[in-house]
Amino acid sequence: MRANTRSRSPASSRSLASPESLRMSRNFIANSGVACAGLLASLLWGGCRADVSAAADYPRTVPVLEAGAAVSFGSGLYVQEKENPVHLADFRFYEVHPGDVFLFSAKGYLYQLAFYNEDINPDYIHSYCYSPEESWASYTKNLGTLGWRGGTRRFTGHGWARLVVRRLDGKPVGAEDKAFVEQHCCFARRDVPYEEQPCFAGEIADTAAKVNALRSGDTLVFALLTDNHYVINGHWEDTAHNMQAVGRASPFDALIHLGDFTDGMTPLAITKEYFARQYADMQRLGVPLYLVLGNHDSNYFRSNPQSLSAGEQSRLYLQHELPYYYADFADKRLRVLFLYSFDHTQDGQNKRYGFPLEEVDWVRQTLAATPADYKVLVCCHVPLLASMHFWSTEIRNSGAMIQVLEDFNADGRLLAFVHGHVHSDMVDTSSLSFPVVAIGCAKIEDEQEHKVPGSVTYSRAVGDVTQELWDVLVVNTRTGRLDFVRFGAGEDRSIGREQ
Incomplete structure (x- = not known):
């Protein structure tokens, strides 16, 4: 090593x-x-x-x-x-x-x-x-x-x-x-500069070249990652520097993180320090950061007594009062919704994962107020469909949320629902009128047991390019095409087609 x-x-x-x-x-x-x-x-x-x-x-x-x-x-x-x-x-x-x-x-x-x-x-x-x-x-x-x-x-x-x-x-x-x-x-302790790792050099160049080939006047380019679960002696520093290297060669418009910054098992002061370190690294990209709350971000895991309420999480991670919000990219006519999907205070496994009814109402109102020429992308931590979620048989209020999204998508403006949490890749284009896309975990992990049929978990190795797993998402707002360009373990994925 x-x-x-x-x-x-x-x-x-x-x-x-x-x-x-x-x-x-x-x-x-x-x-x-x-x-x-x-x-x-x-x-x-x-x-x-x-x-x-x-x-x-x-x-x-x-x-x-x-x-x-x-x-x-x-x-x-x-x-x-x-x-x-x-x-x-x-x-x-x-x-x-x-x-x-x-x-x-x-x-x-x-x-x-x-x-x-x-x-x-x-x-x-x-x-x-x-x-x-x-x-x-x-x-x-x-x-x-x-x-x-x-x-x-x-x-x-x-x-x-x-x-x-x-x-x-x-x-x-x-x-x-x-x-x-x-x-x-x-x-x-002396300041020790990061040492560039030769195993990533080819992947950096290849990823940047692919993104540059997809780039046009109609595209937005996002660094997209999820579930890095920061640990001591982990590999976050490699991930941060690789994103920065790709971003220098093919600039991002923003970064989207789909949640689970830590495991949520340490004292709250330590969790805050670990998140602050990651946030500072992400800020070095020099682009807006759009973060989603993951279940571990409530600092509840394994009965941690120093857990966070939804409001406390929002203020710590999002710098918002509410745990859900949206961002507009007006020049490309795109609205992105960032949702909240886990409440550790709910009693029972099936009730914790899902959406508060007030959030469902907020989504309905937000979509109703979206300009008619905008397309919409939805980002979340937990999947919308229980069929894509090993840990529960239902997603709380998912039926109501699905109905709101389906009603909005009557004219085909909802590009996709993109989520993390499941630590595997998966795309469902048949259950709903819009694609549901799962992103594998940035954390180096390839455990196979707790996964649903149809999902893919790639082998990972320390010191190899497969140590990494994150995407560059290229959104073509004219055609509605989404290109997920993979850095590290896994494959590139495209949804939609050129028109």
């Missing part, structure tokens, strides 16, 4: 040290100086005596600690200490490269850094499997009862570090400890 130069993260057995082992650790440190946590970690991540002069000018990041939290020695997972809060820890995974430094000068405290490497559990790619902390980095099991230390650490390898701190005297910790330690520690 290639060296990882991705952007930095700010990002369960409870095998923490017992009081007896803490006392042993204190005695060991007092008698023999700082103890390093294992030969492998020492070789990979750097020794105890650090030359930090080179890091003097590196940007610095202060950890955000939580009192009564720790990192499990056995699993590397973040855990809460409900009865005996003797540790401070930060949920975030801090990406480090050779030469980066962790500075620690909090007298009366000791720390350990849990280390995670680039190895990826293949289950995350090839099966229905979500990492509980949205991290695909593998814990090196370097933490130990004799690993507590003070002072500075210089890193000699690439990976991710996670901080856990305790008092030297082993007493419980609280807000004052948190504030003091945060004032006396930081990561000093």
